[in-house]
Amino acid sequence: MARDTTNVARSSTTEASSGSSASMDDSSSPCFLQSGDHLGLVLVTHTLSGSNFHSWIRAMTLALTAKNKLAFVDGSLFRPPSTDLLFQLGIDSDLKTRYSQANGPRIFQLNQQISSLCQGSLDITSYYTKLKSLYDELHDYLPLPRCTCDTLHEMTFRNDQDHVLQFLIGLYDSFYVARAQILLLDPLPSLAKVFSMILQEERRVNFQCHYRFLLFQILC
Numbered sequence: 001m002a003r004d005t006t007n008v009a010r011s012s013t014t015e016a017s018s019g020s021s022a023s024m025d026d027s028s029s030p031c032f033l034q035s036g037d038h039l040g041l042v043l044v045t046h047t048l049s050g051s052n053f054h055s056w057i058r059a060m061t062l063a064l065t066a067k068n069k070l071a072f073v074d075g076s077l078f079r080p081p082s083t084d085l086l087f088q089l090g091i092d093s094d095l096k097t098r099y100s101q102a103n104g105p106r107i108f109q110l111n112q113q114i115s116s117l118c119q120g121s122l123d124i125t126s127y128y129t130k131l132k133s134l135y136d137e138l139h140d141y142l143p144l145p146r147c148t149c150d151t152l153h154e155m156t157f158r159n160d161q162d163h164v165l166q167f168l169i170g171l172y173d174s175f176y177v178a179r180a181q182i183l184l185l186d187p188l189p190s191l192a193k194v195f196s197m198i199l200q201e202e203r204r205v206n207f208q209c210h211y212r213f214l215l216f217q218i219l220c
Helices: 002-025 053-066 095-099 104-116 124-141 150-169 173-183 191-219
Strands: none
Touching (some): 150 173, 150 191
């Protein structure tokens, strides 16, 4: 009887090892290791601290997704039995508990900064980059739900429209013609497209100013 039990255990271990090898050879499997994967690989450049948790977790999620390794930390990968060669301890699950603190004050601050942001002395590129970074951080705190339903598409579309309007509100008054033309479009273009349109207008105005300055010097 003991011999039979030992044989069953050996058989299970052999099957687990065989399954592990197959997973490690399958390039679509999270267990597959590419040539560039090693223990010293840096996935995120900035170190995790209490204040940067949300930006860090977003960067780490993108990095792990690109490597097809996110399943190891988000709970979607089935944990193999202890006899499996792939058995290993998971990443500390209380990271979120330790570093994810009350978000209300920061969310309030971000919304306040977004609503009061104007181009001021900034050029178009700097103004856009600053506004985009604020929206990206706000998205870290208030991400949209993950689904493919029509409701999510509508929410995403409305979010994009709000971002475009806020960008246009903060522009110099000298861009009123370009702003009025964009507002006549239905639907409004994406924020990236609107930025490109305004950037072209800025370059056109700067060229005209430079040309007039040169002409004035020639005539005088």
